[in-house]
Amino acid sequence: MDSFRIFIRESPFPQNSLIEPLAILGEVTAFTNFEAIVRHNEVGSWTLDVPAQHPQARLLQPGRGFVVFRDDSEVPVTSGPIQKIVRKWSATADSGAGTITVTGVDDNNILAERLAWTRPDADIRLQGATTYWPADRAWKNAGELLHHLITQNTQYAGPRRLPYLFVAPPSPDLRPDDSAHGARLKFDRIDELTRLLASVHGLVVRCLWHPNPASVGSNGDPEASGPGLLVTFAPARDRSDAVHFSVESGNLQSYDYTLAAPDATRLVIGTQNRTWQELEHRDTFDDLGNVNGFTRDFVEKQGPERWFGLYSNRSRDPWWWGNEATTPAEFAYTIPLAQQGLSSIEVEWGSTREAFKDRRDIPWQWAQDTIQPAGWQLDPPSWSAYYRALADEVDSFNRTAGPKAAITIDPVESPRLRYHTHYQVGDFISAHIDGATRRELVSEVRLSLTVSDGPKVTPTLGSYGTSESPYLYKAVKGLWDRVNTLSSREMPEISADEVPTVPFVLRKAA
Numbered sequence: 001m002d003s004f005r006i007f008i009r010e011s012p013f014p015q016n017s018l019i020e021p022l023a024i025l026g027e028v029t030a031f032t033n034f035e036a037i038v039r040h041n042e043v044g045s046w047t048l049d050v051p052a053q054h055p056q057a058r059l060l061q062p063g064r065g066f067v068v069f070r071d072d073s074e075v076p077v078t079s080g081p082i083q084k085i086v087r088k089w090s091a092t093a094d095s096g097a098g099t100i101t102v103t104g105v106d107d108n109n110i111l112a113e114r115l116a117w118t119r120p121d122a123d124i125r126l127q128g129a130t131t132y133w134p135a136d137r138a139w140k141n142a143g144e145l146l147h148h149l150i151t152q153n154t155q156y157a158g159p160r161r162l163p164y165l166f167v168a169p170p171s172p173d174l175r176p177d178d179s180a181h182g183a184r185l186k187f188d189r190i191d192e193l194t195r196l197l198a199s200v201h202g203l204v205v206r207c208l209w210h211p212n213p214a215s216v217g218s219n220g221d222p223e224a225s226g227p228g229l230l231v232t233f234a235p236a237r238d239r240s241d242a243v244h245f246s247v248e249s250g251n252l253q254s255y256d257y258t259l260a261a262p263d264a265t266r267l268v269i270g271t272q273n274r275t276w277q278e279l280e281h282r283d284t285f286d287d288l289g290n291v292n293g294f295t296r297d298f299v300e301k302q303g304p305e306r307w308f309g310l311y312s313n314r315s316r317d318p319w320w321w322g323n324e325a326t327t328p329a330e331f332a333y334t335i336p337l338a339q340q341g342l343s344s345i346e347v348e349w350g351s352t353r354e355a356f357k358d359r360r361d362i363p364w365q366w367a368q369d370t371i372q373p374a375g376w377q378l379d380p381p382s383w384s385a386y387y388r389a390l391a392d393e394v395d396s397f398n399r400t401a402g403p404k405a406a407i408t409i410d411p412v413e414s415p416r417l418r419y420h421t422h423y424q425v426g427d428f429i430s431a432h433i434d435g436a437t438r439r440e441l442v443s444e445v446r447l448s449l450t451v452s453d454g455p456k457v458t459p460t461l462g463s464y465g466t467s468e469s470p471y472l473y474k475a476v477k478g479l480w481d482r483v484n485t486l487s488s489r490e491m492p493e494i495s496a497d498e499v500p501t502v503p504f505v506l507r508k509a510a
Contacts, residue, residue, distance in 0.1 A: 114190055120156055150165075174235055411457065
């Protein structure tokens, strides 16, 4: 297996005017330990240890960052800024001048630098006159929505401009959706919105260092050149036919899988406060304080009433849940529990924890349901943008707060199958474990390189978030009683015609 090459890049605001922002300054080869975690649609992290007495340690300065390549790659594996520098020395250890440890996050963190202003092109004193950022319903999908949101909040002239950030146009392979119809943004965090939309609509959003991002995207300046950061939007790739890990193929050393209880099983969502306008009569006065007339103006009022909705995570309820006639005999004990309103997740884990989400940006206001008792609220109709916005929030809650599972594999890489060349974070691959073949998304990859162990790649399979996935939950429960400990082995050189064909059916992640 080839190795990783680690380079240090300049700050986006260099002290030396002769050096371009984010230019590569040099390669670090004297490190003793390197580790990075690349995450799907999340901010990754990294750490690097360098002997303090080595000349390369002088490259590690605040504001700078790192760029990691595989030996033969032109596109970085990961990149990001330095966020912490620690100098270590101990008299009790043979440490010489000590060690410098630098840590940081990857460049996906750039999306957290800007909020979604209601008028990104205007001064802060003009923001209050616009209720929400004006999303265009003509935008075809979440990729277009995010593209315009990021460009508008980073490319207009002024102190908010990020000249080193380039945004590529969305991939034409993205499927249409109506995310632009329900967008109600007012100083929302762009990174949080990106995670939510990406999870719901199957996007892969990445930000990486690029030697010439102007050739792919734009920062608003048609004359821009030099290195920078590039944001891309693409659908998840299905590589499950080409990338398959199994013990039988000799490319899997070990694996483990775990189950985790839900953080919460019920979600309460609150929307916008009830507002209305009243015609107010106001007296006018002369210079002596005497009433000399009046005016009548409509004044907007706001009441304490809000619409609230309660949602249970029923994403794991089997089709027979709560039905006396169809419930299997071995699950008869669940019938009275289901009829009480408990979900299958709540019965399994013994938890009914509630969570609250404040969504005042959804302008569905409290109103009396005329066919219900006094005080009973009217729910948004199922065809409305309000309903869709609430459904997206519930879907995100089920993914992030529900029970999760994780499968971590330790592959043996070879020139025929290795990370970054044949698959990446955000791709669907397949793994044959304990007699079952799973098609899963690579949600996280841990990269490590030490003097003693050399380079190592450890992927984690799952369909959302980091380390654990709700989509794997059902599958891992079926494997739970069949855990096998695999012995380490070296990768045999298998020719193409010797690789066994494993039959499996492509299905959408449950």
